[in-house]
Amino acid sequence: MESPLTPYLPMAVVLLLAGVMAIAIPLIAGLLGPKSMTTAKSEAFEGGNAPMGSARQRFAVKFYVVAILFIVFDVEAVFLYPWAVNFRALGWFGYGTMAVFASTLVVALAYVWKKGALDWES
Amino acid sequence: MMENPWISGLVYSAVLVTVLMTAIAWISWFERKVAGRMQSRLGPTLVGPFGLFQPLADALKALQKEGIVPKDADPFLYRFAPPLTMALALGTAAVIPFTPHFLGSDLDIGVLYALALSGMMAFPIWIASWASNNKYALIGGMRMVAQGISYEIPMVLAALVPVVLSGSLSLGDIVEYQHVNGWFVLWPPGVGLGAFMLFFTTALAEGNRIPFDIPEAESELVAGPTTEYTAINWTIFAASEYGHSVITSALASTLFLGGWSGPWLPPLAWMVIKTSVLFVTITWIRWSLLRLRSDQLMALCWKYLVPFALMLLLVAGIWTHVRP
Numbered sequence: 001m002e003s004p005l006t007p008y009l010p011m012a013v014v015l016l017l018a019g020v021m022a023i024a025i026p027l028i029a030g031l032l033g034p035k036s037m038t039t040a041k042s043e044a045f046e047g048g049n050a051p052m053g054s055a056r057q058r059f060a061v062k063f064y065v066v067a068i069l070f071i072v073f074d075v076e077a078v079f080l081y082p083w084a085v086n087f088r089a090l091g092w093f094g095y096g097t098m099a100v101f102a103s104t105l106v107v108a109l110a111y112v113w114k115k116g117a118l119d120w121e122s
Numbered sequence: 123m124m125e126n127p128w129i130s131g132l133v134y135s136a137v138l139v140t141v142l143m144t145a146i147a148w149i150s151w152f153e154r155k156v157a158g159r160m161q162s163r164l165g166p167t168l169v170g171p172f173g174l175f176q177p178l179a180d181a182l183k184a185l186q187k188e189g190i191v192p193k194d195a196d197p198f199l200y201r202f203a204p205p206l207t208m209a210l211a212l213g214t215a216a217v218i219p220f221t222p223h224f225l226g227s228d229l230d231i232g233v234l235y236a237l238a239l240s241g242m243m244a245f246p247i248w249i250a251s252w253a254s255n256n257k258y259a260l261i262g263g264m265r266m267v268a269q270g271i272s273y274e275i276p277m278v279l280a281a282l283v284p285v286v287l288s289g290s291l292s293l294g295d296i297v298e299y300q301h302v303n304g305w306f307v308l309w310p311p312g313v314g315l316g317a318f319m320l321f322f323t324t325a326l327a328e329g330n331r332i333p334f335d336i337p338e339a340e341s342e343l344v345a346g347p348t349t350e351y352t353a354i355n356w357t358i359f360a361a362s363e364y365g366h367s368v369i370t371s372a373l374a375s376t377l378f379l380g381g382w383s384g385p386w387l388p389p390l391a392w393m394v395i396k397t398s399v400l401f402v403t404i405t406w407i408r409w410s411l412l413r414l415r416s417d418q419l420m421a422l423c424w425k426y427l428v429p430f431a432l433m434l435l436l437v438a439g440i441w442t443h444v445r446p
Contacts, residue, residue: 006127010226011216011235013135015209021139022208022358026189026201029354033188042193044256045349054194055257063268066420070271073428077278080435081234084285087442095439102432109428118424120417 065117076105134226138215146364147177153364153405160409180357187353192254195350199253204351204358207246211362214239214369219294221382221389232293233285236373237278240328243366244270247330247337247347250359254350262346265416266337269327272423273334277324279431283317283438284377293373297381305380310441317434318378320427322400325370327419330363331404333411336419371400 044051083090083098090097112118151166151174158165166173191197214236216226229235244267251263284306285291288299300306306314327334338346348359375381375396382389414422 006131007227007229009127009131010135010138011213011229013132014138014216014226015213017135017139018212019205019209021143022205025185025358026204026354029185029187029189032186033353034186035188037188037190039193041190044192044194044254045344046257051194051256055255055260056252059260059264063264066268066272069424070275073275074271074278077275077282080279080282081285081291084282085289085291087286087439088289092443095443098439099436102436106429106432109424113425118421120420 062120069112069117072108073105076102131226134224135216138226139212142212142215142365142368143361145368146361147181148174149364149368149401150180150360151177153408156402156405157409184354184357189353189355190350192256192350194255196253196255199249200350201355203246203250203253204355204362206249207243207362208358208365210239210242210246211365211369214373217293218369218372218376219297219381220372220393222294222298224390225294228292228294231291233281233291233296233377236293237274237281240277240325240366240370241270241274243328250351251347254347256350258344259347259349262337262339262343262349266330266347269330269334269336269419269423272420273324273327273427276320276423276427276431277328279428279435280317280321280324281377282435283313286435286438286442287314293376293381297376297383300380301383305378305383307378307380310438310445313434313437313441314378316430317438318374320431320434321374321378322403324427325374326404326407327423329366329370329404331367332408333414334419335413336416339413367404368397368401371404372397374400 044055046052079101080098083094087094154176155165155173157163166176169175169179191200217229217232217235219225219228247266247270248263251259251266254260284296287306287310288296290296290299303309307318308314326332330337337343338348340346343349348356351359372393375393379396379400380392381396382393384392384395387395
């Protein structure tokens with residue numbers, strides 16, 4: 001009965017229960033609530049005026065810069081996790097290795113900073 | 123664990139979700155009371171003694187309202203976002219040790235799982251804002267994703283400090299370690315406190331709370347990603363936000379404040395006290411501070427918090443080797 005996946009069971013059930021509950025409640029509400037849909041009601045809210053065009057337009061490129069920065073630094077953070085768990089076993093050698101790795105990312109951060117990618121308005 | 127892991131797992135999960143949902147309902151009452159007092163008002167008073175039945179009245183009202191799906195919205199994604207946000211908000215609770223034995227999944231990657239779910243909270247918000255086909259919602263959603271992924275990095279690095287010190291990714295083990303060696307907020311002197319403050323700050327940003335609630339800046343963006351959500355769907359979003367705050371408070375208590383460890387009182391009492399103190403602090407901050415500007419928010423994260431987090435990590439590493 002005890003498989004290595006057993007500890008994951010409560011986790012999966014909590015995720016499932018919360019999701020199913022959040023699906024079931026709106027279904028009940030759909031049965032209880034009134035249904036009187038009108039055109040004005042079904043339009044997107046835009047300060048009271050009729051909506052102008054689709055909302056799905058191109059947006060500022062700075063959001064992409066944030067996304068790229070996130071990927072670079074999040075991969076770094078993921079690499080740090082196995083290192084942190086085996087920290088004691090790796091000793092000063094492991095510490096030095098990771099300090100070098102982290103310092104390359106500090107250099108990257110300094111470069112990005114100097115290039116102005118961290119300044120929102122530029 | 124009990125005899126049958128399936129039954130005990132199911133029972134545990136059902137109890138946990140029920141308790142959390144009940145707690146979230148009355149936390150909304152509590153927050154409204156605190157908000158009222160801080161603004162020289164009374165808050166809810168009419169429904170039941172001290173307005174204690176207000177959450178029930180709110181839930182019943184929301185259930186009877188018409189759920190509107192806007193005509194230009196993507197109907198499937200629009201309905202899919204609330205359940206997803208609820209599942210992700212409550213899912214973290216499964217790995218948090220509330221007492222030494224009341225612990226759903228003692229995963230050996232508990233910290234990673236909790237942080238992954240927290241990071242994934244950007245998805246339902248983005249789905250909601252995209253599906254709504256509303257300009258305010260989309261602007262709010264973009265800000266939310268940018269903020270969420272930026273603050274995730276200092277958060278992940280701050281959570282690494284307890285991992286380095288205790289040498290385990292299991293939340294159960296981290297609390298046991300603190301039970302024996304002292305809470306991480308107290309040692310290493312300064313480093314633990316710094317990591318705790320950093321984690322708490324980034325958790326505020328991840329949970330989209332003031333002073334970091336730029337995505338739903340109501341004075342400019344109506345309600346941000348949830349602008350088009352009405353009735354019970356909106357309530358699920360609001361409940362998930364409270365749930366996320368509570369569970370992040372519990373996670374911060376587990377990682378830095380020793381979780382259930384403490385003298386005299388039973389473990390569960392300590393866990394509840396620590397989580398409540400953190401949650402009250404979040405509420406207190408919400409009704410005291412102003413909102414930051416979007417560029418200030420990004421600058422704070424990348425220019426100060428990320429280097430600070432890396433520095434904390436390096437110092438914590440030295441400390442671990444020097445004083446094993």
